[in-house]
Amino acid sequence: MTMLSLLRRFLPPFRNKAIVGTICKVVEVIFDLLTPMIVARMIDAGVAAHDMALVVRLGALLVLLAVVGYGFTFVCQRLAATVSQGMGTDIRNALYAKVGELGAADLDRFGTPSLVTRVTNDVNQVQVAIAMGIRMLIRWPFIAIGSIVAAMSIDLRLGAVLAVCAVSIALVFWVVMSRSIPLFRAIQEKLDGISRIARENLEGVRVVRAFGREEHEDERFVSASRDQADTSIAVGKLSALLNPSTYLIMNLGVVAILWAGSVRIDAGSLTQGEVIAFVNYMTQVLVSIGYVANLVVVFTRGSASATRIMEVLNTSPEVAEASDAVELPAAPAPGTPALSFENVSFTYGGQSAALGNVSFALAPGETLGIIGGTGSGKSTLSALCTRLYDPTQGIIRVNGVDIRHARLDSLRKTVSSVPQRASLLSGTIRSNLSWRKLEASDDELWQALATAQAQDFVREKEGGLDAPVEAGGVNFSGGQRQRLTIARALVGSPQVIVLDDAASALDYATDARLRHALKELSDRPTTVVISQRVAAVMGSDQILVLDHGQMAGLGTHDELVRTCPIYREICLSQLKAEEVDN
Ligand SMILES: Nc1ncnc2c1ncn2[C@@H]1O[C@H](COP(=O)(O)OP(=O)(O)OP(=O)(O)O)[C@@H](O)[C@H]1O
Ligand SMILES: [Mg+2]
Structure with a gap:
């Protein structure tokens, strides 16, 4: 929600670039979806019929798709970077200007370290979310849906295997993510803690030294760092589960498809090319589940940061100038105190x-x-x-x-x-x-x-x-x-x-x-x-x-x-x- 109001406020100057970037991404996705179809034709009509000319033509088409697709990808990445960096700069400037307007009471309430993190780290998180949004938000859901449709249109019954694999992988991701997202938040807070200790120490370094408190302060810092590292390692262990289990499920799925597919090829109801295309689409679906899950993480973090940014931007300074404010007279009227x-x-x-x-x-x-x-x-x-x-x-x-x-x-x-x-x-x-x-x-x-x-x-x-x-x-x-x-x-x-x-x-x-x-x-x-x-x-x-x-x-x-x-x-x-x- 707050992410939306942030976008509404800061996206307009970059709207055209964001739209063109997204369109480029759609073209790239369409090309990616076409590729397995062309490969299938190459196998069935070219290789199977020993039609070398067709194989070469289709091969050239694949190369062309790749080159043109790369061009679109390049433009999209570039625009995504321009939009996210530009918006990030605007947000940061707006925050900085706002901090200048805030009254002392508002500043007391937020606290300096928190304002610093908001201007730096939170803006970065939002930037990442925006860039990922342009580059990935269109890509992976589209690839997933497009691949499912394409695969199903090849053969409905093999689709059952795809469905089982997709659900299993989604489940693995769901389990891992639901455990790591709270940990991500904790990491963020622990980072805040570390920077608070570092800040206190740097500001008070003379006092710390004068009282011989270096060792105590070192310990405080080390234990905060260790705490943060432990949490990060816990997250790392959880994420380490993802790749092996995804690939295990995926490869079992491929084996199942090849086995079931070979029976159907023998029976003549499927071609070799179609089975290969199906395997390709299935791989794309399964890989995209991982990317969608990552997007969820990036957006969760981004929206938490957006909330923290909007909190500052939406604060109306407690001490504000009245709209009908007047210039103070150069001197008081006679008898009036100064x-x-x-x-x-x-x-x-x-x-x-x-x-x-x-x-x-x-x-x-x-x-x-x-x-x-x-x-x-x-x-x-x-x-x-x-x-x-x-x-x-x-x-x-x-x-x-x-x-x-x-x-x-x-x-x-x-x-x-x-x-x-x-x-x-x-x-x-x-x-x-x-x-x-x-x-x-x-x-x-x-x-x-x-x-x-x-x-x-x-x-x-x-x-x-x-x-x-x-x-x-x-x-x-x-x-x-x-x-x-x-x-x-x-x-x-x-x-x-x-x-x-x-x-x-x-x-x-x-x-x-x-x-x-x-x-x-x-x-x-x-x-x-x-x-x-x-x-x-x-x-x-x-x-x-x-x-x-x-x-x-x-x-x-x-x-x-x-x-x-x-x-x-x-x-x-x-x-x-x-x-x-x-
Ligand atoms: N930013 C603040 N937030 C909350 N309470 C505060 C804040 N600043 C001061 N106080 C409280 O208000 C009271 C008055 O503080 P103030 O700084 O005006 O005292 P002072 O007379 O200037 O003291 P000193 O002689 O030590 O400078 C104190 O009880 C203090 O704890
Ligand atoms: Mg005082």
């Missing part, structure tokens, strides 16, 4: 609320500090600001507009965020900094770097702005990475900037200089600073204290020290008592 949360709650599917009933309002240029224990919902709040998720309840406004009604590009231009995990992509410093504004000038980039306190180390790197960045930014220290991602967020002068624990790896002095530089910016952005450090938030215009997703306090440092016990406690744990109380 960023406000109105009774915002958020729950990650099913669990208890990660954020409950959070409200605050920031005037343009104001700074909000957010502090709270680990897991208190700080990063969740930051993700809501750029609509990585939409609130379960409540409204978030930027410049007075509910961000669900804002165009996504406009929102992301206005609001810039620095995620807690600094992530850089392979490229250069410049390519990493200009994400928000592709045409940013060198001056602009250096200015952002200066504010982010990243100027010095970038200047020291060979190549400066064009210094290479390795995948994941591994050629930079944690603190350098953080400062680069802060600089990236500053490029293009966002009106609102959200820093999620973005300076956690900086020493106190650098952190203080960063905060000072942010304050000194000419068009000072409205800023949300999330941190575990009191020092980083105490100077903010307002401070929001989060505790298990709930607002434990909102106010200035002085107010909170007096009124909010949780805040006071955090302060006492990090500052000297006299600093807290004056």
Whole structure:
């Protein structure tokens, strides 16, 4: 079913090629079916009557059929490859584009490893199914049916032998296939498992090494591989039954035909040529049963993969742009906050609320500090600001507009965020900094770097702005990475900037200089600073204290020290008592 909807969506550009390919296959099949008939005539009318001229003519016809048939086969294979590869590419691109549109919640649900397998392996399975479909789906059923009809038209009674053989072979295939198909699925899942372990290990290779866990991880990998190998071997043993039993049944059938046929030839009701033709047709029928069974396997796998692909393609992104989305105003109307949360709650599917009933309002240029224990919902709040998720309840406004009604590009231009995990992509410093504004000038980039306190180390790197960045930014220290991602967020002068624990790896002095530089910016952005450090938030215009997703306090440092016990406690744990109380 899903295979059909996949075809409906991706086949149209290749429809003509698929049709021509299939027609070529039909011609090839007709030629194959004619061949035994011609051989029969050669034997009966040519060899038996010693008519050499006829034998040569028919022989030439056979050669001609073979050559022309080969031409059609060639065209068909070529078209099948073009169609399946072309469709595969289109499907892969569509999947990739879709993954880019999906919201964070959708991505959480599928999981990265599964998305990777879907884009690679599942698309391959579908490609194989399509190519096999064009090349085999017409061929083998047609050959089977055509051969049965041709054989029956030669002699009905010999047909009984054919029927018995066909049913026995079909039975053998049925038994083997019904056992192997579940194993095929298991193999697929075990492959997923192996790639998950490999992936985890490659990503965490330093940690694994640092903790001396190599041996443990090796074992984990080896046992997963062995498990997969065992299942594959079990499938192999089952399939190993197929060929010997098929040939045994087939050859017994041939013996039976020759024996029964010879009696009829003696009686004069059959010719030698007819018996040979019958044997040929029977062989074709029996061989095609094997191919049809293989097709069943390919299509079973292909349709399982098609389901996994369509699952992704049919996901409508949770965070989508409304059709009547508007451009955010360049500045809020007088008296309207630049960023406000109105009774915002958020729950990650099913669990208890990660954020409950959070409200605050920031005037343009104001700074909000957010502090709270680990897991208190700080990063969740930051993700809501750029609509990585939409609130379960409540409204978030930027410049007075509910961000669900804002165009996504406009929102992301206005609001810039620095995620807690600094992530850089392979490229250069410049390519990493200009994400928000592709045409940013060198001056602009250096200015952002200066504010982010990243100027010095970038200047020291060979190549400066064009210094290479390795995948994941591994050629930079944690603190350098953080400062680069802060600089990236500053490029293009966002009106609102959200820093999620973005300076956690900086020493106190650098952190203080960063905060000072942010304050000194000419068009000072409205800023949300999330941190575990009191020092980083105490100077903010307002401070929001989060505790298990709930607002434990909102106010200035002085107010909170007096009124909010949780805040006071955090302060006492990090500052000297006299600093807290004056
Ligand atoms: N993608 C997710 N799926 C499900 N639950 C999540 C997800 N991200 C966070 N949570 C849960 O939501 C709660 C709040 O997490 P959040 O990341 O916002 O905390 P945090 O305050 O940023 O913590 P930290 O200081 O450690 O960064 C936690 O209980 C966490 O388990
Ligand atoms: Mg966090």
